[in-house]
Structure formats: structure tokens, C-alpha cells
Amino acid sequence: MAATMSVSNVLTDVARKHALTGRDLIPTTFWIRTAVTVVIALVLLFRVATGSAIVLRDVGPLFGIESLHFAPLPTFLAYLLLDVLLISGVTCLYFRSLQISPLSMCVPFLAFTPVFLIPTGYVILGEVPSPLKAVGVALIVVGSMVMHRRLFAEGWMAPIRAVLREKGSRYMLLVSFIFSITNPLDKKLVTMSDVFTEACAYGLGLAIAFFLIGRWQGANFAAASKANWKWIWLAGLLDAVSLLFQLASYSYIAVVITVSIKRAGIVLSVFSGWLFFRERGITDKVIAASVMFCGVLILYLPVSPLETAGIALFTLAGMGVALYATREESVAEVVR
Numbered sequence: 001m002a003a004t005m006s007v008s009n010v011l012t013d014v015a016r017k018h019a020l021t022g023r024d025l026i027p028t029t030f031w032i033r034t035a036v037t038v039v040i041a042l043v044l045l046f047r048v049a050t051g052s053a054i055v056l057r058d059v060g061p062l063f064g065i066e067s068l069h070f071a072p073l074p075t076f077l078a079y080l081l082l083d084v085l086l087i088s089g090v091t092c093l094y095f096r097s098l099q100i101s102p103l104s105m106c107v108p109f110l111a112f113t114p115v116f117l118i119p120t121g122y123v124i125l126g127e128v129p130s131p132l133k134a135v136g137v138a139l140i141v142v143g144s145m146v147m148h149r150r151l152f153a154e155g156w157m158a159p160i161r162a163v164l165r166e167k168g169s170r171y172m173l174l175v176s177f178i179f180s181i182t183n184p185l186d187k188k189l190v191t192m193s194d195v196f197t198e199a200c201a202y203g204l205g206l207a208i209a210f211f212l213i214g215r216w217q218g219a220n221f222a223a224a225s226k227a228n229w230k231w232i233w234l235a236g237l238l239d240a241v242s243l244l245f246q247l248a249s250y251s252y253i254a255v256v257i258t259v260s261i262k263r264a265g266i267v268l269s270v271f272s273g274w275l276f277f278r279e280r281g282i283t284d285k286v287i288a289a290s291v292m293f294c295g296v297l298i299l300y301l302p303v304s305p306l307e308t309a310g311i312a313l314f315t316l317a318g319m320g321v322a323l324y325a326t327r328e329e330s331v332a333e334v335v336r
Contacts (some may be wrong), residue, residue, distance in 0.1 A: 002258045005245035012238040017098045019231035026217060027224035028232070029095055030210035035236020037203035040244065044196045057192050076192050083185045084205035088213070090178040091206065093171045101168020109172035113259055114299045115140055116180035132298075132308045139295030139315060146288040146319065183259050187250045195247040202243070287322045291315055 020028055048054065056072035062079075070078075115137050189198045214221060225232060249258045294315040298308055 001245045001249040002253065005242050005249065005258070008238050008242040008245065012235055012242055013098065015231055015235035015238055016095065019228055019235050020095055020099050023224050023228060024219055025092065025095055025099065026210060026214045027219040027221040028228070029091060030207060030214050030221065031225050031228075031232045032235045032239065033091075033203060033207040033210055035233050036240045036243065037200065037207050039237055039240035040196065040199045040203050043240075043244070044200045047196055052196075054197050055193065059188060059192050072192060076189065079185055079189055079192070080201055080205060083182055083189065083202065084209055086178055086182050086185075087202075087206060088209040090175050090182065091210075093178075094175050097168040097171040097175070109169050110176055110179075112140060112173055112176040113179045113183070114296055116177045117183070117255075117259060118299075120180040120184060132303070132305055135308050135312050136295040136298030139298065139312060140292045141295075142316075142319075143288045143290075143292030143295060146284060146291060146323070179259070183255050186247060187255045190247050190250050195244060195251075199240075199243050199247055203240075283326050287319060287326070291319050 016032065019032060056076050058072050059075070060069065062068035062070060062075050118133065118137075186198070186202070189202070192198075193201075213219075246258060294311060297303075298311055303311065
């Protein structure tokens, strides 16, 4: 389920970027979120019509505070409201990043979500990764620097400055952090209800939020949808599939493993940027995304210390060979 979600999520990004190209962000996002909600609502209605009941369960006090132990419905709505508010903000950042930066440049920084999930997963879910997982964190950081490899010619701090200077990369780093909070919230909501109820409530909440934001800004909803329905509905359908599989996987594996598998799709995102949007100069990005992917694997796969060392050494050695083999191409890119 998580692997299917990862692939469909990459395809969703491609459709989103097409839908957002040359369009106003907020109204276009509203239409995409509406399409997601319609798809999931139809699935939920079918389930109800075939005998499935909608049930809300008690999962204890709100935010773990004993004095805030309410009935399941107000507790569910409180978690849902927080989730929707955070996702509304993060969606604006996410989609804006896709608008202003190449897909292969910004999406790989979503690999930082598992890194941020180390502290947030402990606070919200009580999950504590082993010290060995720091190796995975290090590989992800190394990968983010390799993405700007050609800038080392300007100085050792140049790649770090590039990450901070590139708006799309900065936005995605913030997106990664917020996702590390919302993903555990999503699992809690699924635990209280079920995959389809949570997905439908989540989709409806986001659609309403973006409609209100658009109305407040005086956005032109008609212009955002004109001659754009094909990409809006494709993005909505793929997003709905990705969301349902992600939420369903929470019933079988830890949320951090699901998110790690999701972020493994960064390599596909880099190739998608090249294939669908003719993004050039992706050699360094492919190398960087591959290193970040190996870091994600170490973070949440059940690997022994010896296996961790082996993956890290193999990754770094492969990175070194790849960087050496493509050094002339990188120099040519700097000259251009």
C-alpha cells in the first residue's frame, strides 16, 4: 500500500505542476482539493450503501491532557481542525514551491520529513528510533548538499547558501517539518474512525479552507479552472488514491515507515521533472536524490549496525564514483 502510495504521489506532483502552471495558486488548489473530496466521497457513499457503518472511537484525552477527555466526536473534530489548518498552510507552501522551482530541485527536500519525524514521532506517537538512525540523517544532509555540488567551486559554504537562497528548497524544508506533525495526526484520526471517513473529512475540510481563503483574497475561481479541468481532475484522482493508500497503510505499519517509503519516491520525482517538464542538468540531482533515498532507508528499515555501516559506506562510495565520473559535466554546467 505504501509503495503504491509513493508512486501515485509522484504522479500527483506531475499533474499538480501542470494544473498550477500559469494559474493562481489558491483557487487552483481549491479545485484540486474539491476533486479529491468528490472522489473519496463517492467511495465512502458506496461503502455506506453496501452496509459499512461510520464509527468514531475513543482514543483517550485530547492531546494527552487528562482534563480534556471529551466524547469521540468533539475530540475527532479538534484533531481534524488542527490537521486542516496545518495542511492548508503547508499545501500553499508545497504548491508554491512546485510553481517557482524545478520539480527535480524542490521535491527531494521532502526527504527531510523522516528526519523531523524523529522528535515529533516521539512526542506524538512515543516512537524512538535507535542512535544508528543518525547515519540516515547524515546521508540525507549530504544528499542535499550534493544537489548543489557545482557551487563548491565558489566555496565550502556555497551549497548551504544555495539551499537557503532557493525559495522552492526553503519552502519544501518547511513543508517537511509541518508534515512531520500532520502525519502522526492523520494516524490518530484514522485510529478514531476509518480510512475513508478520515480521508473524506480531511478532503472536505481542506476544500472549505481554500474556498474561504480564495474568497478573502478575491481570487478568480473561474479563471483557475478554465481549460484546466483535465489536469485538475487528474491531480485530484491521483491525490485521492495516494491519500487512501497512505491512510490504509497506517493500520499495518508505523507512520514513519509509511512516510519513509513515500519519500523514497524522490528519485522518481527527479526523473519526472526531466521527462515531463524537460528540466535539464539533473545529473547532480539524481546523485543527490539517490543518496537521500539511502538515508531514508537507513532511518526506518530494521537494519543491524553492520548493515547500517554497509549501506552508508556503499552509498558514499557510489556517490564518490558518480561525482568523479560526472565531474566534467558539472564543470560545463558551472561555465554555462
